[in-house]
Amino acid sequence: MYLPAAFSLLNGQKVPAVGFGTFQGEDGNSKVKDAVKLALKLGYRHIDGANAYWNEKEIGEAIRESGTPREDMFHEPTDVERALDTSLKDPRLEYGAIHVQEYAHGIFANLPHAYKAGENNKTNRHPSGNRKPVIDYDLSRRYPETWQAMEKLVNSGKARSIxxxxxxxxxxxxxLEIARIVPAVNQVEIHPYFPQHELFDFSSKHGILLMAHQPLGGRPVPVVRGHPEVPFPTEDADIIEIGKKCGITPAHVxxxxxxxxxxxxxxxxxQEGHMLQNIQLQELPGDLFSAVNELSSKRGGPIRFLDPGKHLGFDxxxxEKDEPVANSAPWD
Structure with a gap:
């Protein structure tokens, strides 16, 4: 039995159940353009990207050359309207919005912290030469104001979903304490080793749809990689056994x-084979679904693979605390 092809947002828009991620980590962006063109050809209509990935050019060119009229990406909107307007003016992005999808126009606020921009808007590096970023601590605490700026984009018609x-x-x-518009989506790390049960229950209560990046565990770049010694869920003996019982791969479990x-x-x-299989998922029997649901507890508790705390200097x-609380890094 096949699973739902899409989910509904609070505003009535639809989000595809399976999107295509473009963060390449240590692999670089040399294959992004071809991969996006292939994904669109196979039927993907949610292409997840970000200006922080430095591959917007490749994604935009893939969209244009494929003939598919829309693309999906998010920005770190330290200046939300300027960031959106920049994309709207980009001739490669025909519909030019941040997080624009076939079904909706929208943007993500990715601001649990904010970097100070350096040359060419890239992150400034700490003057000590330790390769740590220079954090804008004040802006990092003002993300509710960023949300309010995003709400204005909905009012102006520049975005439908935020x-x-x-x-x-x-x-x-x-x-939520200051929001006039409830966030449509929160994209976070979720996989069998990090199921986010509490966040899922909280979000569902408020009508926020959780979306999973790193659904297989992922490979964050080394500076933000947590638990590098832990194998990914796809290598877990229980996941492998469930896959055998269902006739599917551990990834598809x-x-x-x-x-x-x-x-x-x-x-x-x-890989075309994996891309095609990822949009052909199937429902797990109840007992096996429950087994995956409980796997994290069985393995000793949640394991987060994306952990930038040591790189930033705060969690x-x-x-318990709305970090950053301090106004400087431990190494200052």
């Missing part, structure tokens, strides 16, 4: 489990 990325419960609650929970996913691949996912 959402969050990498927000925990504490930061999402702070946004993980992806099917997420969509079955009601969570859209954005896996990435450059952006802290549920």
């Amino acid at each position: 959402g969050l990325s990498n927000f925990n419960i504490l930061k999402t609650q702070r946004v 993980c992806l099917s489990w997420l969509v079955q929970r009601g969570i859209p996913i954005v896996p990435k691949s450059v 952006i996912f802290d549920e």
Whole structure:
């Protein structure tokens, strides 16, 4: 039995259950353009990108050359309207919006922290030469104001849907306290080793759709990679056994489990076979679904593979304190 092809947002728009991720990590962006063109040819209509990935040019060119009229990406909107207007003027992005999809126009606020921009708008590096970023601590705490700026884009018609990325419960609650428009989506790390059950329940209560990046565990770049010694869920003996029982790969066990929970996913691949299989998921039997649901507890608790705390000098996912609290890094 096949799983839902799309999920509904609070505003009535539809989001595909399976999107295509474009973050290449250490692999660089040399294959992004061809991969996006292939994904569109195979039927993907949610192409997940970001200006922080430095591959907007490749994605835009792939969209234009494929003849598919829309693309999807998010920006870190330290100046939301300027960032959106920049994309609107980009001739490569025909519909030129941030997080524009076939079904909706929208943007993600990816601001649990904010970098100070340096030359060519790239992140400034710490003067000590330790390769740490220079953080704009004041702006990092003002993300509710960023949300209010995004709401104005909905009022002006420049965006239909607005959402969050990498927000925990504490930061999402702070946004909800001032929001006129409830976030449509929160895109966060979710996989069998990090199921985010509490965040899922909280988000569902408020009508926020969780979306999973790193649905297979992912490979963040080394400076923000947590638990590098831990194998990914696709290598877990229980996941492998469930896959054998269902006649599917361990990766498809993980992806099917997420969509079955009601969570859209954005896996990435450059292999046509994997890309095609990722949009042909199937429902897991109840007992096997429950087994995946409980796997994290069985393995000793949640394991987060995206952990920028040591790189930033504070924990952006802290549920007790709304970090950053200090105005300087430990190494200053």
